[in-house]
Amino acid sequence: xxxxxxxxxxxxxxxxxxxxxxxxxxxxxxxxxxxxxxxxxxxxxxxxxxxxxxxxxxxxxxxxxxxxxxxxxxxxxxxxxxxxxxxxxxxxxxxxxxxxxxxxxxxxxxxxxxxxxxxxxxxxxxxxxxxxxxxxxxxxxxxxxxxxxxxxxxxxxxxxxxxxxxxxxxxxxxxxxxxxxxxxxxxxxxxxxxxxxxxxxxxxxxxxxxxxxxxxxxxxxxxxxxxxxxxxxxxxxxxxxxxxxxxxxxxxxxxxxxxxxxxxxxxxxxxxxxxxxxxxxxxxxxxxxxxxxxxxxxxxxxxxxxxxxxxxxxxxxxxxxxxxxxxxxxxxxxxxxxxxxxxxxxxxxxxxxxxxxxxxxxxxxxxxxxxxxxxxxxxxxxxxxxxxxxxxxxxxxxxxxxxxxxxxxxxxxxxxxxxxxxxxxxxxxxxxxxxxxxxxxxxxxxxxxxxxxxxxxxxxxxxxxxxxxxxxxxxxxxxxxxxxxxxxxxxxxxxxxxxxxxxxxxxxxx
Numbered sequence: 001x002x003x004x005x006x007x008x009x010x011x012x013x014x015x016x017x018x019x020x021x022x023x024x025x026x027x028x029x030x031x032x033x034x035x036x037x038x039x040x041x042x043x044x045x046x047x048x049x050x051x052x053x054x055x056x057x058x059x060x061x062x063x064x065x066x067x068x069x070x071x072x073x074x075x076x077x078x079x080x081x082x083x084x085x086x087x088x089x090x091x092x093x094x095x096x097x098x099x100x101x102x103x104x105x106x107x108x109x110x111x112x113x114x115x116x117x118x119x120x121x122x123x124x125x126x127x128x129x130x131x132x133x134x135x136x137x138x139x140x141x142x143x144x145x146x147x148x149x150x151x152x153x154x155x156x157x158x159x160x161x162x163x164x165x166x167x168x169x170x171x172x173x174x175x176x177x178x179x180x181x182x183x184x185x186x187x188x189x190x191x192x193x194x195x196x197x198x199x200x201x202x203x204x205x206x207x208x209x210x211x212x213x214x215x216x217x218x219x220x221x222x223x224x225x226x227x228x229x230x231x232x233x234x235x236x237x238x239x240x241x242x243x244x245x246x247x248x249x250x251x252x253x254x255x256x257x258x259x260x261x262x263x264x265x266x267x268x269x270x271x272x273x274x275x276x277x278x279x280x281x282x283x284x285x286x287x288x289x290x291x292x293x294x295x296x297x298x299x300x301x302x303x304x305x306x307x308x309x310x311x312x313x314x315x316x317x318x319x320x321x322x323x324x325x326x327x328x329x330x331x332x333x334x335x336x337x338x339x340x341x342x343x344x345x346x347x348x349x350x351x352x353x354x355x356x357x358x359x360x361x362x363x364x365x366x367x368x369x370x371x372x373x374x375x376x377x378x379x380x381x382x383x384x385x386x387x388x389x390x391x392x393x394x395x396x397x398x399x400x401x402x403x404x405x406x407x408x409x410x411x412x413x414x415x416x417x418x419x420x421x422x423x424x425x426x427x428x429x430x431x432x433x434x435x436x437x438x439x440x441x442x443x444x445x446x447x448x449x450x451x452x453x454x455x456x457x458x459x460x461x462x463x464x465x466x467x468x469x470x471x472x473x474x475x476x477x478x479x480x481x482x483x484x485x486x487x488x489x490x491x492x493x494x495x496x497x498x499x500x501x502x503x504x505x506x507x508x509x510x
Contacts, residue, residue, distance in 0.1 A: 001366040003210040003329075004031045007199060009185050009222055010215035011038035013049070013161055013348060014334025016168035018213050018355040020062045023176020025359035034176070035209070036169070037199065039184040049161040049280075050078060050260045050273050050345035052442070053099040056149045056156065058352050063175050064167065066148040070497070071504055072167050073159040074275040076256050077141050077151070077493060079131045081344065084263040087455060088399045095124060095454030096259070097344070098131035099154035101446045104479030110430050110449060112472040114461035125453035128479070133487040138255045140496035143489070152486065156345075158260065158273045158280075185216070188226040195328045195366075196226060211362065214332040218339075223322055223332040231320045231338075236414040237392050238319040239405065240268040240341055242292070244283040244299050245313045248306045250274070256493040262343060263302075266290070266403040270302055271342060276497055284317065284341055289405040317341050321384040326373035329366060331358055338384055343391050349442060350387065354380060382440050389419040390443045390451075396423070397455050426452065428460050 006022060008015045015036050022034045059069065069075050080098035087093050102125060103109070109128055126132055134141065134153050141153035172178040184202040191197045198208040214222035223229045235241060261272040265283075267290035273280040283299040290298075292314075300307040321338030325331060334351050357379070361372050392415060400406035422435060431448050452459070464472075491499075 001210065002031075003362065003364055003366060003369075004029070004033065005209045006032075006034045006211045006213065006362075007207075007209040008034065008036045008213040008215055009199070010217060010334075010336070011036055011165060011169065012215065012217070012334065013165045013168065014336070014351045014355075015213075015215035016165050016172055017348075017352050018215060018333050018358070019172040019178045020168055020176065021352075021355040021359040022213075022362070023172055023178050024062060025356075026362065027176050029364060033179060034172075035179040035181060036172075037181045037183055037185055037201075040182050041184055049164065049348065050081075050158050050271075050342065051156040052345055052349050053154050053156045054349060054442075055352060058356070060149045062171060064171050067504065069157070069159070069164075069167060070500065073157075073163040074277050075157045075159040075164075076274055076276060076497065077258050078156045078158050078260060079135050079141055079153055079258045080260075082135065082257075082259045082261050083394070083454065084261060086262075086264045086269075086394060086398055086400070089402065095450070096126040096129070096132065096135060097447060097450040097454070098126070098129040098135070099156065100129045100131045102126075102128040102449055103446075104128050104130075104476050105482065107472060107475045109472050109476055110453070111462050111464055112469060112476070113453070114430070114459060115464065115469070123476075123480075126450070127483075128476070129450075130479070130483050130486060133483050134490055135257075135259050137487055137490075138257050138493055139487060139490035140493040141258060141490070142496065144491065144496070144499070152490070155258070158275055160275060185221060188212075188222055190226065193328075194227075196222060196330050210329065210366070212330040213358070214330060214336045215334050217335040218318075220322070220332065220336040222330050223324075223327070223336055227327050227330060229327055229332075230323050231318070232323055234319040234321070234340070234388050237388055237416075238341060239286040239288065239395070239409055240284045241317050241319075242285055242287050242295070243315045243317055243341075244285075244292075244295055245315055246281050246283075246299070246303070246307070246311055248279045248281060248303065250276075250278055252276075252494075252498065254494065256497065258493050260345065264398075264400070265298060267295075267405040269343065270299070282315075282342075284343075286405055289403065289408070319388065321381070324373075324377050325354070325380045326358075326376045328373075329369055331373075331376070333358075337380075340384075340388055340391055343394060344387075344443070346387050346391070346442070350383065353383070353442075379440055382437070383442070385416055385418075386437075386441045386443070389416055390447070392419065393448075393451055394455075397452065397457050399456070426457065426459055430459055430462075 084094045141151035141155040185199050187200045188196050189198045198206050256274045263270045268285035271282045285295045395409035
């Protein structure tokens with residue numbers, strides 16, 4: 001049986017990323033079609049969304065205009081994540097996970113930094129990346145004349161999730177002739193072999209397809225309800241299980257930070273994502289360590305006069321992933337596939353990667369589905385395990401002991417065997433590229449260096465010779481000079497965006 005008709009159940013970011021990738025890879029197949037079936041009755045989870053730098057390559061490949069992204073999605077530039085108060089309370093308690101590598105002028109100075117820090121080194125590990133001063137100065141990573149998807153500092157975006165999905169929808173329909181139906185799917189029908197045969201809509205219509213992508217969110221209408229695929233619960237590794245979400249309006253002259261802020265509190269953390277017209281904020285907490293009433297009070301304290309309790313939304317956070325991501329003639333993406341708290345902005349990057357993977361590997365005949373399913377399931381499970389490891393790392397290695405939450409998170413606890421092995425290894429050795437598995441780990445050596453040494457992980461320092469130390473010392477000094485010059489060449493992000501909007505308005509008048 002040939003695979004020609006594909007149904008994507010659910011829109012949003014996941015559904016429309018899937019539509020774009022399938023359209024890009026498979027629209028040349030004879031008789032091939034993609035239909036997105038989206039219910040008008042299902043609200044999106046999305047608040048302000050953060051991404052990671054690889055999204056630029058994907059959007060460019062899909063033909064999405066960066067200018068259109070900025071204009072339509074309230075988008076801002078993001079150089080990384082600023083982690084505040086993740087260590088025992090002290091002055092200036094923050095570090096960055098930047099998108100640029102912590103290699104001053106291309107030199108790996110990690111050994112040198114570890115050796116000299118105990119003697120009173122005047123800089124933090126975060127300052128080894130050229131991002132540091134630009135981020136601290138709320139600067140834009142692009143020059144005024146930077147080409148689309150290019151900047152002098154590596155970057156991703158913050159954007160309005162709903163507007164982003166609308167942009168993706170327009171792109172998929174225009175470029176790849178993706179079909180769209182606004183209908184509510186009530187259930188799915190299986191054939192005698194357990195394959196999904198058709199969808200039942202709320203208007204009484206039944207429609208058949210050859211392959212299905214479940215993007216129906218937490219409800220997992222196809223993978224869980226139709227095919228019975230359960231969730232692997234990982235809540236024993238990531239304690240926070242609730243979030244309070246609030247959007248706060250900003251004015252056109254407010255500064256825009258070029259980073260997501262993740263501020264730890266006594267039972268979790270707060271995200272703060274700046275868009276052009278508002279901030280998207282979320283109070284993430286463990287209900288085993290804090291009541292909703294306490295969380296609401298702490299959230300109000302964070303916002304001060306800007307807090308409006310009636311506008312706060314409550315979102316349950318259940319960490320885990322599907323036992324299988326591809327079964328029979330159905331696969332899952334987005335929240336239907338799995339969830340981990342948005343500490344490292346992993347939701348969209350996992351969805352984007354998996355959508356591209358499915359599009360590249362989808363066979364043209366049903367007889368070949370099982371082999372591909374096994375291949376994808378192994379790979380995607382490994383991706384989820386490593387992402388959960390990386391998120392858990394932020395809690396495990398903190399030295400905070402000021403609440404039951406932090407004492408529980410930092411005590412010997414449930415973690416993967418691989419993470420336990422790596423943490424023991426990294427007591428004596430700095431992480432190397434050989435510690436990671438190529439393209440199926442989103443977070444490589446540079447990311448782990450940023451977290452480990454931003455949080456002062458106690459890796460034993462090597463004893464380098466004086467000549468090497470002097471060489472690195474000079475390079476670091478040159479790096480600080482270059483970083484200062486770079487910051488002086490950049491424009492404040494708010495100013496850059498306002499000028500860009502004004503330029504676009506003038507062009508549209510012509």
